[in-house]
Amino acid sequence: MEVQSSEQLTTRKCEPCEGGVDPCPLPFVTEQLENLEGWYLTHENQRIRKDWTVKNFVAGLEFIIRVGEVAEADGHHPDVHLVGYKNLSIELWTHAIGGLSENDFILAAKIDQLPIELAS
Numbered sequence: 001m002e003v004q005s006s007e008q009l010t011t012r013k014c015e016p017c018e019g020g021v022d023p024c025p026l027p028f029v030t031e032q033l034e035n036l037e038g039w040y041l042t043h044e045n046q047r048i049r050k051d052w053t054v055k056n057f058v059a060g061l062e063f064i065i066r067v068g069e070v071a072e073a074d075g076h077h078p079d080v081h082l083v084g085y086k087n088l089s090i091e092l093w094t095h096a097i098g099g100l101s102e103n104d105f106i107l108a109a110k111i112d113q114l115p116i117e118l119a120s
Contacts, residue, residue: 009109023099059117
């Protein structure tokens with residue numbers, strides 16, 4: 001497993017994961033997160049999360065739709081939260097292994113490329 005830049009991650013496609021592999025080791029995770037702006041560890045280091053404050057409810061929904069399209073294309077699906085009409089969060093982890101895989105970092109990098117209308 002090798003730490004990659006955000007640009008390198010976006011060129012990759014998520015690999016199907018049915019379990020049976022170990023989650024990424026924490027030293028790798030923390031080093032990889034240095035290349036993904038705004039993402040941080042949650043749930044006892046088993047998930048990564050990023051938060052945004054969007055312009056309004058519709059801007060949040062539009063971003064969620066774009067995230068959904070990217071996630072579906074890669075077959076790797078995040079948890080998406082839109083709370084208080086403009087507080088948006090996305091959590092990633094690989095459910096089949098109960099922790100983080102390279103897929104989570106690939107999808108995070110792809111999400112970071114999507115346009116989002118932030119609150120001013």
